[in-house]
Amino acid sequence: MPHKLLRVHRADAMGAAGRRPVMIAIAGDSAAGKTTITSGLLRALGPDRCVAVCVDDYHRYDRDERRDLPFTALHPDCNHVDIMEQHLQLLATGHPVLKPVYDHHTGKLTRPEYVQPREFVIVEGLLPLHTKLMAACFDVTVFLNPPEEIRRDWKIRRDTTQRGYSRDQVLSELGRRETESAAFIRPQRQRADIVVRFAHVEQRRDPPGTPLSAEIVLRPTVRHPDLSTMLADSGQPMHLKLSRDEDGRPVDTLHVHGYVPREDSHMLEKAIWAQLGTDTGLPCYLGELDGGRRSEPLAITQLLLLYHMLEAAR
Amino acid sequence: MPHKLLRVHRADAMGAAGRRPVMIAIAGDSAAGKTTITSGLLRALGPDRCVAVCVDDYHRYDRDERRDLPFTALHPDCNHVDIMEQHLQLLATGHPVLKPVYDHHTGKLTRPEYVQPREFVIVEGLLPLHTKLMAACFDVTVFLNPPEEIRRDWKIRRDTTQRGYSRDQVLSELGRRETESAAFIRPQRQRADIVVRFAHVEQRRDPPGTPLSAEIVLRPTVRHPDLSTMLADSGQPMHLKLSRDEDGRPVDTLHVHGYVPREDSHMLEKAIWAQLGTDTGLPCYLGELDGGRRSEPLAITQLLLLYHMLEAAR
Numbered sequence: 001m002p003h004k005l006l007r008v009h010r011a012d013a014m015g016a017a018g019r020r021p022v023m024i025a026i027a028g029d030s031a032a033g034k035t036t037i038t039s040g041l042l043r044a045l046g047p048d049r050c051v052a053v054c055v056d057d058y059h060r061y062d063r064d065e066r067r068d069l070p071f072t073a074l075h076p077d078c079n080h081v082d083i084m085e086q087h088l089q090l091l092a093t094g095h096p097v098l099k100p101v102y103d104h105h106t107g108k109l110t111r112p113e114y115v116q117p118r119e120f121v122i123v124e125g126l127l128p129l130h131t132k133l134m135a136a137c138f139d140v141t142v143f144l145n146p147p148e149e150i151r152r153d154w155k156i157r158r159d160t161t162q163r164g165y166s167r168d169q170v171l172s173e174l175g176r177r178e179t180e181s182a183a184f185i186r187p188q189r190q191r192a193d194i195v196v197r198f199a200h201v202e203q204r205r206d207p208p209g210t211p212l213s214a215e216i217v218l219r220p221t222v223r224h225p226d227l228s229t230m231l232a233d234s235g236q237p238m239h240l241k242l243s244r245d246e247d248g249r250p251v252d253t254l255h256v257h258g259y260v261p262r263e264d265s266h267m268l269e270k271a272i273w274a275q276l277g278t279d280t281g282l283p284c285y286l287g288e289l290d291g292g293r294r295s296e297p298l299a300i301t302q303l304l305l306l307y308h309m310l311e312a313a314r
Numbered sequence: 315m316p317h318k319l320l321r322v323h324r325a326d327a328m329g330a331a332g333r334r335p336v337m338i339a340i341a342g343d344s345a346a347g348k349t350t351i352t353s354g355l356l357r358a359l360g361p362d363r364c365v366a367v368c369v370d371d372y373h374r375y376d377r378d379e380r381r382d383l384p385f386t387a388l389h390p391d392c393n394h395v396d397i398m399e400q401h402l403q404l405l406a407t408g409h410p411v412l413k414p415v416y417d418h419h420t421g422k423l424t425r426p427e428y429v430q431p432r433e434f435v436i437v438e439g440l441l442p443l444h445t446k447l448m449a450a451c452f453d454v455t456v457f458l459n460p461p462e463e464i465r466r467d468w469k470i471r472r473d474t475t476q477r478g479y480s481r482d483q484v485l486s487e488l489g490r491r492e493t494e495s496a497a498f499i500r501p502q503r504q505r506a507d508i509v510v511r512f513a514h515v516e517q518r519r520d521p522p523g524t525p526l527s528a529e530i531v532l533r534p535t536v537r538h539p540d541l542s543t544m545l546a547d548s549g550q551p552m553h554l555k556l557s558r559d560e561d562g563r564p565v566d567t568l569h570v571h572g573y574v575p576r577e578d579s580h581m582l583e584k585a586i587w588a589q590l591g592t593d594t595g596l597p598c599y600l601g602e603l604d605g606g607r608r609s610e611p612l613a614i615t616q617l618l619l620l621y622h623m624l625e626a627a628r
Contacts, residue, residue, distance in 0.1 A: 062425075083412045086409065090400070110424065112412070
């Protein structure tokens, strides 16, 4: 035990102010699926190459203190935004940080954690793209944007099973947070290179248990793998469509339907991976949901993000 | 209560990356008198102008974890020295930090504390001058160097009354720490502009209750107030003496004996203060010991440090 502590410490000290890591942001509202996306990326790259940081730990107030405040944990004033900016800049330039830790079970702020950037740093949370300076720390930025009714179901399931809240408490909290979601969380979509929306396909009645489909907006702010020739047919369960984003800017949108057969999605994965020009095989552990279920749209989404992380590392 | 929290937060956010503060380091071994010196400076300047940071909060391990380690809390490997360096640089350039907090009662690391630099930042602790980079963050550096038998008495008194240890535990801990004191704490004396030693005057038998005398080494690494003409007579209870430091370098040493009359020390205080060319009167709250007692040598020491802080701020 002591010897392990010592080894870790010495390795860390030597690594201080080392190579600049590749930084990816995964932003989105509470229970939008950030952890599911992140854990697949973490497992695919492994803990030696990749570390994840959650910026929701930068709460300025603990649960008791928040009770009397006129805003929720979503509000920038409820978070140490200046320290988030500072720590993201430090990590982006290869420096370690002493990251605060918020305990979701007790609602208390507790012992901080020493984080040394590795080759890849995944930063997920409610507000990682809140300021221009934060957004500028990243090589790739992602915003998760599920329909509100799906996010509500996800939040009820997680908060009642893992965080000790009742269904009514979660619903009331969602109501309390709505104004701040609109004011602070959703505007971050504009700063994302990639916007991911897991949803049911409208006007389709898939059998129960079919995974959600993904609609992946690929903004031309980063260079995406070229999929235009292979996915041109809009009748297929996977296709790419040139369109305009909400604000009129041109974007590609990749659609991956939940019922896509594994063989088809595997072909797309190989095509994306081939464009990296790497010798290593396709990463494992992509597309895994709770309870051992699998989702092809999730696997494609995670692979696209991995593509960007590895491309930025070259 | 919520309104006060909000006010504090807004003021802090506005002050972020503000003016560069004056930074003073007060280094020394455990129970060397750092808190006594610091609290006088803090009270004299007031909380609006001055904030104190203790670098002993940067422990890498809590008390339980340290139990199995082959070194004590004094060892640099037992502390986040890289984060100390980072935070001192941030404070010195006017940025806030989220400082870790070590609870001396429980021996646990706990909720960190947001620290915004003010006009003056006092950094005290075991290792604030351990690296060149840390030492370079300061305008003035001080090392406290009491004789070991006096420090032992102070440590026994403090740790048995305020930290829940027995006398035997304190003595055994002092033994365990001796090698590391010699290796890491005492060498910081070399990086100090001012070295302060409170001690009994040898070959004198002062009545019980006489405060300790101070021997204040003034290195020519900073510009001290000119006291040479007024304190030339070595027969007096306060005098300045040109001599050589341990390593042969020339230094002035100011002696202030514990029995010096209040009127004499007051004259010296006025002479020091006059050299600042300020309109404000002499600061209050200097020279205060526990239990309402007063020490002229302590008052003079604190006034000298205040002189340097205000001089650096001009």
